[in-house]
Amino acid sequence: MIECVRRIQFAAGHRVLNHESRCKYPHGHNYVVYFHARAKAGQDHLDSIGRVIDFGVLKQRLGEWIDVHWDHGFLFWERDAEIRRRALASERWIAVPFNPTAENIARYLLEEVAPRQLIGTGVEIWKVRVEETENCSATATLEGRNAVDTTGRTEAHEEGELAEATADVGARS
Numbered sequence: 001m002i003e004c005v006r007r008i009q010f011a012a013g014h015r016v017l018n019h020e021s022r023c024k025y026p027h028g029h030n031y032v033v034y035f036h037a038r039a040k041a042g043q044d045h046l047d048s049i050g051r052v053i054d055f056g057v058l059k060q061r062l063g064e065w066i067d068v069h070w071d072h073g074f075l076f077w078e079r080d081a082e083i084r085r086r087a088l089a090s091e092r093w094i095a096v097p098f099n100p101t102a103e104n105i106a107r108y109l110l111e112e113v114a115p116r117q118l119i120g121t122g123v124e125i126w127k128v129r130v131e132e133t134e135n136c137s138a139t140a141t142l143e144g145r146n147a148v149d150t151t152g153r154t155e156a157h158e159e160g161e162l163a164e165a166t167a168d169v170g171a172r173s
């Protein structure tokens with residue numbers, strides 16, 4: 001197989017709901033994302049001048065999506081009722097449909113963002129690595145993507161949090 005890899009950086013705040021220690025507090029990272037691209041036509045396919053895809057296209061389609069939607073924002077799980085109560089419409093509070101761990105960020109970029117952003121290019125992102133720090137990263141791949149369900153880590157709390165979030169929405173309306 002031949003692949004090309006585009007590195008994208010962004011800064012964002014988050015907190016991990018139900019984390020056992022410090023990651024439950026709002027804080028931020030200079031995230032580094034590695035998008036691994038390969039041709040859909042075949043894992044060794046290159047274009048007429050010898051590329052998987054131009055690096056600039058990956059920057060434009062994936063980097064700009066992150067710039068527009070996440071960079072310098074605060075990512076919080078839409079079920080996080082406490083953050084939702086504090087979030088101000090005038091600031092960049094971004095509700096996401098997952099607890100914003102590095103694992104879930106990687107999987108969301110792989111499965112939701114990349115396929116939409118790369119429509120018509122003939123390539124797919126087959127692997128996404130998200131670094132929170134030089135020492136801590138998570139990787140999601142298309143291969144065996146249903147084998148491990150990392151959302152299971154929060155499953156025990158989901159019902160209570162959902163009920164709380166629902167109650168909060170009800171109180172506002």
Ligand SMILES: [Zn+2]
Nearest residue numbers: 023027029132
């Ligand atoms: Zn963190």
